[in-house]
Amino acid sequence: MSISPARFFAVLAKEFIQMRRDHVTFAMMIGLPIMQLLLFGFIINSDARHLPTLIEMNDHGPLVRAVVSGMEISDYFDIQGTVSGVDAGESALRDGTAAFVVVFPRNFERDILRGLRPTLLVTADASDPSAVGGAVGALSGIVSVAMDQTFGGPLGQLAPSPPPFEVAVHKLHNPEGRTSTNIVPGLLAIILSMTMVMMTAVAIVKETERGTMEMLIATPVRPLEVMLGKIVPYVFVGYVQTAVFLLAGLTVFAVPFEGSWWAFFLGFNLYIVVNLALGFLISAAARSQMQAMQLSMFTILPSVLLSGFLFPFAAMPGWAQIIGNGVPATHFLRVVRTVMLKGGEVGDIAGDLWALVAILLVISSVAMLRYRQTLD
Amino acid sequence: MTGDRVIDVRGLTKRFGEKTVVDHFDIAVPRGAIYGFLGPNGSGKTTTIRMICGLLIPDEGEGTCLGLDVRREATRIKERVGYMTQKFSYYEDLSIRENLDFVARMYRLDRRRQRVDAALADLGLTDRQNQLAGSLSGGWKQRLALAACLLHEPDLLLLDEPTAGVDPKARRDFWDEIRRLAASGVTVLVSTHYMDEAIQCDFITYIAYGKKLIDGPSAQIPAMVGLVTYRVSGPDITALEAALRQENGVEQVARFGTVLHVSGTDRAGLEGVAARYKEHGTHEWVEKTSELEEAFIYLMAGARDNFSRYAA
Numbered sequence: 001m002s003i004s005p006a007r008f009f010a011v012l013a014k015e016f017i018q019m020r021r022d023h024v025t026f027a028m029m030i031g032l033p034i035m036q037l038l039l040f041g042f043i044i045n046s047d048a049r050h051l052p053t054l055i056e057m058n059d060h061g062p063l064v065r066a067v068v069s070g071m072e073i074s075d076y077f078d079i080q081g082t083v084s085g086v087d088a089g090e091s092a093l094r095d096g097t098a099a100f101v102v103v104f105p106r107n108f109e110r111d112i113l114r115g116l117r118p119t120l121l122v123t124a125d126a127s128d129p130s131a132v133g134g135a136v137g138a139l140s141g142i143v144s145v146a147m148d149q150t151f152g153g154p155l156g157q158l159a160p161s162p163p164p165f166e167v168a169v170h171k172l173h174n175p176e177g178r179t180s181t182n183i184v185p186g187l188l189a190i191i192l193s194m195t196m197v198m199m200t201a202v203a204i205v206k207e208t209e210r211g212t213m214e215m216l217i218a219t220p221v222r223p224l225e226v227m228l229g230k231i232v233p234y235v236f237v238g239y240v241q242t243a244v245f246l247l248a249g250l251t252v253f254a255v256p257f258e259g260s261w262w263a264f265f266l267g268f269n270l271y272i273v274v275n276l277a278l279g280f281l282i283s284a285a286a287r288s289q290m291q292a293m294q295l296s297m298f299t300i301l302p303s304v305l306l307s308g309f310l311f312p313f314a315a316m317p318g319w320a321q322i323i324g325n326g327v328p329a330t331h332f333l334r335v336v337r338t339v340m341l342k343g344g345e346v347g348d349i350a351g352d353l354w355a356l357v358a359i360l361l362v363i364s365s366v367a368m369l370r371y372r373q374t375l376d
Numbered sequence: 377m378t379g380d381r382v383i384d385v386r387g388l389t390k391r392f393g394e395k396t397v398v399d400h401f402d403i404a405v406p407r408g409a410i411y412g413f414l415g416p417n418g419s420g421k422t423t424t425i426r427m428i429c430g431l432l433i434p435d436e437g438e439g440t441c442l443g444l445d446v447r448r449e450a451t452r453i454k455e456r457v458g459y460m461t462q463k464f465s466y467y468e469d470l471s472i473r474e475n476l477d478f479v480a481r482m483y484r485l486d487r488r489r490q491r492v493d494a495a496l497a498d499l500g501l502t503d504r505q506n507q508l509a510g511s512l513s514g515g516w517k518q519r520l521a522l523a524a525c526l527l528h529e530p531d532l533l534l535l536d537e538p539t540a541g542v543d544p545k546a547r548r549d550f551w552d553e554i555r556r557l558a559a560s561g562v563t564v565l566v567s568t569h570y571m572d573e574a575i576q577c578d579f580i581t582y583i584a585y586g587k588k589l590i591d592g593p594s595a596q597i598p599a600m601v602g603l604v605t606y607r608v609s610g611p612d613i614t615a616l617e618a619a620l621r622q623e624n625g626v627e628q629v630a631r632f633g634t635v636l637h638v639s640g641t642d643r644a645g646l647e648g649v650a651a652r653y654k655e656h657g658t659h660e661w662v663e664k665t666s667e668l669e670e671a672f673i674y675l676m677a678g679a680r681d682n683f684s685r686y687a688a
Binding site (some may be wrong): 004006007010014017018021022210211212215216217218219220221242 | 413429431451454455457460461463464465466468469470474478479481482483508688
């Protein structure tokens with residue numbers, strides 16, 4: 001069967017014209033990534049900052065002053081002032097004027113020097129545990145830093161070991177524990193799967209639904225020419241979305257890009273193709289654009305819930321992990337996070353790339369089978 | 377080419393699941409003829425047309441279209457057939473020009489620009505070429521569709537209910553165009569519901585529930601059906617119509633304004649009924665030649681019976 005490039009380009013050109021005329025779809029292509037990025041990037045924030053804090057100072061030594069200034073600099077804590085007495089602190093926590101009350105005990109510094117392990121009492125408004133978790137974690141670090149500074153130099157050997165407040169909070173690759181650094185790269189996987197699957201699915205069903213498919217197959221055009229001509233434009237859409245996304249992610253959210261661009265490029269092209277194949281499969285199965293939309297939604301849920309986008313993959317139950325491994329977004333999510341945040345190279349993501357290839361083979365063979373049936 | 381037959385198929389059968397949509401259908405269409413394809417909705421007309429132009433592979437049957445095998449040479453058939461679908465099947469979100477240009481590219485036509493310009497000029501749409509096809513009225517859409525399927529100068533035109541939803545003036549213009557094309561040697565197979573269109577055809581085949589009921593030159597169709605028809609006029613036609621329906625020998629009563637056409641295939645039976653009613657003297661009974669109208673109404677009724685037997 002000879003393929004005519006001229007006919008393929010004719011379908012391609014037609015598809016671009018239609019894309020340009022369909023303002024809603026066009027807006028979705030550009031608007032959706034930006035909107036999701038802003039919503040997820042800014043609003044989902046399990047790592048609250050600028051929490052109002054009150055200090056009860058029963059020791060005015062250099063160590064305590066250093067800890068307080070460290071807290072101010074960290075921007076987890078907004079130091080509102082000082083209190084005295086347990087009751088005043090508790091009422092401030094109750095009415096929400098403070099999220100934290102930090103009590104430095106009398107002779108705090110002296111007791112540390114004597115190795116008496118004094119207690120630094122942090123009373124937190126734990127009604128939103130995830131909001132204070134990060135701040136509490138940061139506090140231990142701040143105290144340690146302040147001790148290093150205060151006891152540095154000739155008194156350095158007096159620094160207690162292990163330090164009394166040292167809590168093992170070790171945030172690798174994201175030292176500040178910002179949610180957006182984690183969410184934003186993952187979001188690319190979600191945005192691409194959402195728009196790619198939906199747009200391809202609808203694009204092909206649209207021809208059937210509007211009756212234009214009948215005209216199309218009555219001409220000598222080959223199925224492969226139609227298929228390629230209709231799919232390739234969406235590869236460009238995927239590129240545009242990724243460009244928009246990277247631009248916003250790297251500038252607005254200051255997400256790092258540590259790894260290899262080549263690895264990223266490889267992973268993201270593969271992911272786009274997988275999604276297009278999935279969209280094609282849906283369009284072969286769906287009888288109307290409405291059905292195609294619904295089926296696309298069906299694929300988006302696992303991408304959000306089972307891929308490790310919202311919940312840590314390792315924390316999911318075993319059966320959910322098995323299903324999650326069949327979801328393309330799972331593997332692309334790992335690719336993006338590994339490459340962008342951990343400085344990954346192609347070798348680091350090879351496993352996930354192969355998984356994507358396997359998923360692609362399964363999806364496209366099913367899709368081709370379905371497509372042949374619908375043409376007859 | 378097999379003789380001068382543009383379409384020559386035998387035993388075409390198509391099943392969708394349990395349902396036989398087209399059941400052993402034969403047709404032979406001579407070159408340059410306008411062949412009318414009649415039958416009620418869902419009788420398998422569209423499916424038959426799709427099999428002839430290679431859109432569907434028949435489950436059974438064989439034959440040629442333009443001398444090419446309908447089973448194996450579908451792609452080559454498509455290059456020489458213009459198929460106008462029942463529903464407007466061009467892109468409503470492309471302009472008139474873009475649609476024509478797209479179709480020209482599908483057929484890989486040379487001198488594309490010239491051909492599209494010429495088609496636009498013929499249509500009288502040169503001024504509106506950049507208007508979106510979706511904004512055209514039904515009649516204009518139909519003209520655009522015809523122009524689009526003529527771009528590649530096909531030898532055979534398959535028209536599937538081309539004038540549905542088009543006003544009478546546009547329908548007349550459309551048929552003038554069809555006759556002009558047939559005169560220039562293009563063969564036309566056209567499906568229709570309309571009697572006035574059926575009369576325009578050189579040949580007629582009538583299909584119901586997937587089976588061919590009758591096939592022949594249109595002038596001979598009433599004789600082939602073998603109807604005897606009386607024209608009955610007089611007072612209180614409605615009551616008479618109800619009474620006649622109960623009579624043996626009367627197979628069909630069709631009302632045309634203030635007169636009834638009473639028909640049957642059993643001449644003796646019908647004459648008996650006519651003689652009895654003539655005695656009342658209230659109504660005038662005149663035997664007339666059966667026309668296509670009566671023949672079709674009769675065929676439709678027969679098809680229903682055919683189907684109820686078929687379903688039982």
